[in-house]
Amino acid sequence: MSIRAVDLFCGAGGLTYGLQEAGIDVRAGFDIESECRYPYEENNDSVEFIEADLSSEVSAKDIQSHFSGDGFDHTLLAGCAPCQPYSTMSNGNENHADNHEKWGLMDEFADLIGEVEPDLVTMENVPQVQKHEPYDEFCSQLENLGYFIWDAVVECPNYGVPQQRKRLVLLASKYGHIELQDPTHDREKVTVKSEFEQYDLAELEAGETSDADFLHNARGLSDKNIERIKHSEPGGTWENWPEKLKLACHKKDSGRKYISSYGRMEWNEPAPTITTRFYNYGSGRFGHPEEDRAISVREGSILQTFPRDYSFVESEEELSVVSVGKLIGNAVPVRLAKAVGESLVQHVENEGPQKRLKKTA
Template sequence: MTKLPKLKAVDFFCSGGGMSFGMQEAGIKILAGIDFDISCKETYESNITGADFIHADVFDLSEDYLTQRLSLKKNDDELVLIGCSPCQFWSIIQTDKSKSSKSKNLLKEFRRFVEHLNPGYVVVENVPGVLRKKRASGLSGFVRLLKANGYKVHFDVHEVSEYGVPQHRRRFTLIANRVTPIEVAPIPLSGNKVTVRDVLGEHNGFPKVPQGHKDDTPFLHRVAGLEKINLERLAMTPKDGGTRLAYVDNEELAPKCHKGKKDSFKDIYGRMWWDRPAPTITTKFFSLSNGRFGHPEEDRAISLREGAILQSFPIDYVFKTNSIANTARMIGNAVPPKYATAIGKAIIENHYNAV
């Protein structure tokens, strides 16, 4: 029996390893993760088997150095290059873009390594705004390059709840395949979508805890504290999907900027629904004032571990960080691992059908 080749990948902008872990679960060997944030190193290495964490700014990383360090070969059909760069600059969320302006060129930097190595497969995952700004983000030129080099290119915006992630989240995804003439796309799951009830609650191992609950164990069922007024607001918010509209006209409880306003910012201070996928898990998911991040039943925001579960990290995924904010940022910025697995399985299926 012919031994099947082992696909292997290098994950640029790897952060805490969401994409790497999902690809690893699919059956792809992760050679290395690259990130300029050294605080990701412990988390990445604790979860990604045998991978090398390379602490580097991609702007300063040379193609020859990476090739030599990882013993990579050019034109390797079994190599996957992954580039899921930080995406705040291209997000539709109206925030100050000055801090993230450097990130707008990360796709162009990733392109250098694709040109140099000409791997069998290329994967890019980002916010839908990259597709809306194809020329400015460098996407148009990147796709032209790939097609000119013989890649069959799939790129589209996908809803991750179609792939087993218990969360609504729309993500731009590009998969380029040089091994076969087939357009490779993530493989969706059949059946019902995974909901909050399917993964959270006491029946899933999450004991009831109050706001401000401390948990320094690896389980990290840790919850941000709430001011008295936010506790009162949440107490008035109906269970299972309730919103701030419950107190929108209350002189004492309604925030001044929202008082009497019933048609905007409905998710702020809201509760999740039990029987729907969660809303998009952002880097601020631990805060009630930043979205519909209230527990469906308990008077608190969701915990760090609950946020990770809604991102589809396994319950025993290890996070090595030093604060609620840093952990939440790593979780919220991650590629949902189950979505990454859907991408990895599509690549594997294509590759082994070609062998």
Template sequence: MVRVLEPAGADERSASTAAVPDWAVVDLFCGIGGLSHGLRHAGFNVVAGVDADETCRYAFETNNNATFVGRPLEDVSGDEIAAMFPEGTRRIVVGCAPCTPFSAYSAGPGEARDKWSLVDLFMDRIAAVEPEVISMENVPRLKSFKQRRVFNRFLERLDGVGYEVSAKVVNAADYGVPQDRSRLVVLASKLGPIDVPAATVNTRPTVREAIAHLPALDAGAVDAEDRIHRAPRLSSLNLRRIRAAKPGRPWSEWADQGLLSPCHRRSTGASYKNVYGRMEWDKPSPTLTTGCFSFGRGRFGHPKQDRAISLREAALLQSFPARYEFIAADDPVWFARVGRHIGNAVPVALAAAIGDTIRTHIREHAA
């Protein structure tokens, strides 16, 4: 079952925040606020988010009623972050350090980009601010053999300043997100032992449950009632390709008929089986990326309609509320920008599960 989270208005926020009084949250690398929004639904007062991408400001502030600081974290000191917390509140710092240095899509020879690890920077700010509770979400590859030194250093530094730590790779689909998305979740607390949340659903939600109710679209069309529910145009060749594609099946099964890309005819491209594919109605979607609106960049074809999924469908598959606002009313809808915002976000339902766990932990351990 899909966990439906609607945007929290002012009255709802006042009521929900009362569940954990005297605690406040600052979200580092906040993006458009997926993690913050889930924490708000768990009853937390998110007061600020920090992110270098200024284009995230509108969505973060509009949906979370919190201050957006549009600067790289390198330029935001620990003292500045500490000052964001209202006087007298206890501190929670959360964040999703951008995973680009650890992504399989960007790793270069020798993994040289590890040298400027944003995970280390995140830890530097934790050490300076000394929050009672922290949460970090990242790609599972951070825990892999090649990246283990970065991850172990992070855990050792947490232990060195008095945190109890729990870390686990989870699948967002087990928390009500209609998407097969593995993530590394870290929780740490100075109050006492804390565990990464257990699954919150017995049956993983499906693409059908998330998006089947939306109006049908042609490729290149936009819904008259929701301009985020729009699908990109497809070339005549890609229209032929998507008509040949079967849900959940790779392009390698096509009867060729001139449909195969030249790169896929070569041995170097043959392993990329999850592009030019359709989603399946009755399973979670594949992992959404920043190119989730593009038929040629993943299995992002609609299960039934001859088009890629729309931006709104991508947002619902990330468990964003149906009324989440991504851009101002007078701004154009740029697929690349909004797709990047959605694909990079922490799924809201996973964030809400993390928030529920932190709330329970505080009630059990805080004086």
């Protein structure tokens, strides 16, 4: 039984790639960001990228056109609505989060689900989304449409993602009870070392780029930051630095909150959550475990479990570390996406249209 899918808010293609790895036929990805086109189409076979604003330029008809034809039994609408409201919330303005304009994209997603009525739905987002009314309304809309819903906060190392990352995963089905498969990996064995040692990554100094892979590059560091990283132990903090190397903000009480900034990763632990600025030594615990530099763009991609050769730009001349960092940091980790896809495939094999259930009022 085959599943045909459309990926909304598709980004660089992490979710699509994982779904395809699970055997799902993804036909199209929609996103407003033009820089997503190249990596999305280059790395995902026979998938069309559509640059469009889901809040105003995408209709149910646009999506349904990719569900036409023969050769499939089930339809899936997948998406990860942007989570910008939480940058506001993290600054202490939680009341504003419920009114943030980006919440409208979750509403648009729900409206499209209501118009298209796919057999299956999946969404991935930050865990905090569960605390807010727009998410409750999203789930209520799906329930009113007859979907059975499963959602939970997932610890990514349990599914082979070497990051201390937690994500909300939602699965919904018209066929009956659905849930994410049991963990696929022993989290104790999912580490920075277990991931990096699979690849022949060149050693780099700060500011260097590998001759073999222009995405394996390390941003330059000031002389003072070189001294700081040399005094940083894996898993340690800036509190271990000599006093002369500490920043003024570190000496304030408010600076204690940012204990992981300017830190090194540990070989035998998962990495921190890969953010859109993982290439910047001062943005978190993004120092290489051993080399005196921040992790490279390629290393960030690997920690997001993209394949070693995933292509984000066509040439070195087109590389913007800031832009590619955003694509990588915003992506659904590929192995988590594959686990979602495998769960959906197993579900339709077990339930199938012949067992289609309808909720009673």
